[in-house]
Amino acid sequence: MKFTDGYWLLREGVTAAHPVEVLDVTALGDGSSGRSLEIHAPTQPIRHRGDLLKGPVVTISAHAPMPGVIGLTLTHFAGEQPRGPRFEVRTEDAGTQVSYDDDTATLTAGDLSVRVARKGDWRVDFLAGGRVLTSSGSKGMGIMRDASGAHYLREQLGLGVGTAVYGLGERFGPLVKNGQVVDIWNADGGTSSEQAYKNVPFYLTDAGYGVFVDHPGKVSFEVGSENVSRVQFSVEAQELTYYVIHGPDPKEILRKYTALTGRPALPPAWSFGLWLSTSFTTSYDEKTVTSFIDGMRERELPLSVFHFDCFWMREFNWCDFEWDPRVFPDPEGMLARLHDKDLKVCVWINPYIAQRSPLFAEGKALGHLLRRPDGSVWQWDLWQPGMALVDFTSPAAREWYAAKLEALLEQGVDCFKTDFGERVPTDVAWADGSDPERMHNYYTHLYNQTVFDVLKKHRGEEEAVVFARSATGGSQQFPVHWGGDCESSYEAMAESLRGGLSLGLSGFGFWSHDIGGFEGTPSPGVFKRWIAFGLLSSHSRLHGSSSYRVPWLFDEESVDVLRLFTRLKLGLMPYLHQAARTAHTEGTPMMRAMVLEFPDDPGCTHLERQYMLGPDLLVAPVFSDEGDVTYYVPEGTWTHYLGGRTVTGPRWVRETHGFDSVPLLVRPGAVIPVGAVEDRPDYDYADGVTLRAYELARGARVEVPVGDVTFTVVREGDTLRATSSDPSAPWALAAGDRTARAEAGTGFLTLELG
Known part of the structure; x- marks a missing residue:
């Protein structure tokens, strides 16, 4: 949601109050060093006691749920009755430390710190390794009201030069979100619009940090689209909590974010x-x-x-x-x-109950269907005639549906x-x-x-x-x-x-x-x-x-x-x-945007027509009948899994593929375990597995987990040697067209390269 009319003005009917200085900072919690900081930030300069009679004042709590993750909670009016739902945010001992000097107050959790300026202009910095990751500066944080009187809390975090923003759920537009307006609001809009089925108030950057806005309702993001050097997010509420998550690399950001909000179960x-x-x-x-x-x-x-x-x-x-x-x-x-x-x-299945369904009368009688404020069942005709929704906030309704x-x-x-x-x-x-x-x-x-x-x-x-x-x-x-x-x-x-x-x-x-x-x-x-x-x-x-x-x-x-x-x-x-x-x-996805595996390669920043499948396979789908495809190869000598040709990067490659082919390249230095079964997905992966080694450097040592067995492949000069933690099953080692097969029980094998 946009509040400003250019750099200097507010939109018609909008009012804004921004923290301008720190009145006081207090360390709260157990231990002499404190576990959190409470900051009171007036929205006008305090020049004399008369200024202490005016508001608003923003109350800010800085806290850490785990090492490398720091949250800020911004509050205007604290008397609002708490209402759910709330995201389930996990916590662990963050080892939080608090320090002060005349100019700043700092809270540190692991390798991430938040530093608040106690003197001078309003500024909040998030730092790691002595480097500022992002900041909330002048007129960033604010209490905003629109022309209708609706009350919003807003934050703006700085974007460094060249910083790219990703995430915010399953969005079908450009992968890099810079310049986009994103409303976190689930909608049934297909894959060809700005709407999304899966909205997630979390964004990840290639600058060493991510941000999770802990609000399950509507969050409006302006990603360099209102202030072009900031990411703005706002909610219609009296309280707003967000977490800055330090990496430094994107995989580590995802590891910490999923530790905070939950990791995926392992599918069968x-x-x-x-x-x-x-x-x-x-x-x-x-x-x-x-x-x-x-x-x-x-x-x-x-x-x-x-x-x-x-x-x-x-x-x-x-x-x-x-x-x-x-x-x-x-x-x-x-x-x-x-x-x-x-x-x-x-x-x-779905969670909707049509009026004709016998479950409609049953659910209505039992009170398991969502109701309007007047007590009547909420209904409409858009998907099924007279459909209602199961009210999953009721434990009894969940049990009824589960039955x-x-x-x-x-x-x-x-x-x-x-x-x-x-x-x-x-x-x-x-x-x-x-x-x-x-x-x-x-x-x-x-x-x-x-x-x-x-x-x-x-x-x-x-x-x-x-x-x-x-x-x-x-x-x-x-x-x-x-x-x-x-x-x-x-x-x-x-x-x-x-x-x-x-x-x-x-x-x-x-x-x-x-x-x-x-x-x-x-x-x-x-x-x-x-x-x-x-x-x-x-x-x-x-x-x-x-x-x-x-x-x-x-x-x-x-x-x-x-x-x-x-x-x-x-x-x-x-x-x-x-x-x-x-x-x-x-928390690292199976299908990975190239930037996730190659965060230091600027050629990967905007890539959205190719991906890594796991850590070592590059896939570039073909989007034409003719088979013409252009894709980017990062540094090193990569090998086409289908056919064995090599491609050396970093460079762009143009190829033509038949329908029986696709660019599927193996990362240099990888060992790909290939199963002995091709007619089902569930089998003993270690039994008869072939280990395919690609461009292993001299002296390289690669551990390859396969099911419950771990294989170790080492290149010694022109020889590949492999050992198994379980030598009882037959397996093989392959390089190019040369394959050596181990006898069951030997536990190791050697392959000469030539």
């Missing part, structure tokens, strides 16, 4: 295989489903999950969680037959696609008294948490996975998320990639998208190019709106392309599963 291994859907409005029954599955098997196309979209339930009954008896008369038998084909089953899902799990369903959750009204009264503005974005968190907890309870923590569209800060704990409704075009494929990379830079470890696009029917060329992109993503799903996505309906080459890239992904599962573990334990 089977979920990394290929998912096939009925699509949305297509006609299907068990015979149709079986024909798709048998068609995939006949063509040797490995399939792991089958998904039933909305019309597994009767029309106008979404959701009643009952199979449509006209087309699925024997759901238990059908699910058993699908399991006999070694498939997992996913079904579509409906438990019945499906008992039938044999394995997981759920948790669609929607963005269209949440504000003219309502939540059961727990939550503030409607704050609950709008947070609703999806309660929704997906409820479903995820049901799966953990009944399938076990290691088997729980959802396929979610909406999210907010902290929702990364409940994977997987997919990109929502995109068109079937190269442009939509590119915007989907931008959204996924942006989400990864917002703390989300796992992400997917509709292969071929959702709206419309892709051309064979778009479908085949999207296959390569989709199978080189965290999770891979064939899904559409009004047309099926089985490959033989496009052309025979599509079958071959799908077979090639599905088997490629399954063979890479030893490598991909370790990348998934890193997302789970460290």
Whole structure:
């Protein structure tokens, strides 16, 4: 939200009050050094006692939830009744220290400090290693009122020259957010607008820090778009808390941010295989489903999950969680037959209850549906006639909803696609008294948490996975998320990639998208190019709106392309599963914007049409039928995984690829573990694994975790030697076309390079 009219003036009707100096600073908390600072900052100079009779005064608390993370809480009126929801922010001993001198007061937590000027002009600096990361300076922090009298708290943090800003959720515009206006407000807007399904009030910079605004409702960001040298954020509230998170590198920023807001769960291994859907409005029954599955098997196309979209339930009954008896008369038998084909089953759900659904009357009678302030059930006709929302702020409503899902799990369903959750009204009264503005974005968190907890309870923590569209800060704990409704075009494929990379830079470890696009029917060329992109993503799903996505309906080459890239992904599962573990334990996403791996390479700052899959594989999707692609190669000699050619960077490369190829390059010095299985994602990754070494320097030593086994590869002169922490399983070491295979039980092998 913009408040100013250029540099000097305010917009018509806007008033502003900014801290101008420090009245006093007090250390609070246990210990002689204090645990926090409380600062009182008048918004006019204090020249004499008469000035002490006027306000407003901003009260600022500086505190640290963990080392390397410092929060500021800005308060105008403290008498406001606290209302939820609130983000769940984790804390640990930050080892906080407080120091003073005549000019400043400083709070330090780990390697990050916040320094407040006690004399002279108002200034707050965040420092690390003696360097100022960012600052709140003159007329940055403020109490703002607009023409209607609405009350806002605003902060502006300085942007250094050349500093790039990323994140703020799954956003489909340019990856670098500088110059953009971003409102954190979940909306069902597709992938081609400024709206987003997954809004996260967290941004990451390439200047050694990130910022998390701890407000679950609407946060308006002006990223160098009102004051071009600052990031501005504002909320309509009497209190605003934000955290500055020090890296210094982007991975460390994400590690600390996800430690603060929650790390992603580790999805089950089977979920990394290929998912096939009925699509949305297509006609299907068990015979149709079986024909798709048998068609995939006949063509040797490995399939792991089958998904039933909305019309597994009767029309106008979404959701009643009952199979449509006209087309699925024997759901238990059908699910058993699908399991006999070694498939997992996913079904579509959402948190909306249509008026025709039997659950509407039941939920209304029990008080589980969201109500207006007058006590009537909130309803509209936009998605389903007369639909209502489940009120997930009520523990009883969550239990009621969970019980409906438990019945499906008992039938044999394995997981759920948790669609929607963005269209949440504000003219309502939540059961727990939550503030409607704050609950709008947070609703999806309660929704997906409820479903995820049901799966953990009944399938076990290691088997729980959802396929979610909406999210907010902290929702990364409940994977997987997919990109929502995109068109079937190269442009939509590119915007989907931008959204996924942006989400990864917002703390989300796992992400997917509709292969071929959702709206419309892709051309064979778009479908085949999207296959390569989709199978080189965290999770891979064939899904559409009004047309099926089985490959033989496009052309025979599509079958071959799908077979090639599905088997490629399954063979890479030893490598991909370790990348998934890193997302789970460290918060580093599987699909990584180039800046995340190469923060010191200015050539990577704006790259948004390529990415790193895990730490060592560079992927550059092709966005044309002709196969022309341009991508950037960082420093070193990289090797094409498909074909073995080498490319030396740093430089831009132009190539032409057939539909059976894509730029997939291996980072120099990497050892890629390749599995012995190519027809399923869940297997013993260490059994028969091949270790492919690429451009190892002399004396290099690389540890390669594969499942529960760790291999160590060392280059000694012209010899590669490898050892295993578990020598009982057969494995191999490869360089180029030369491969040596270890005998089971030997525990090591040697390969001569020549």
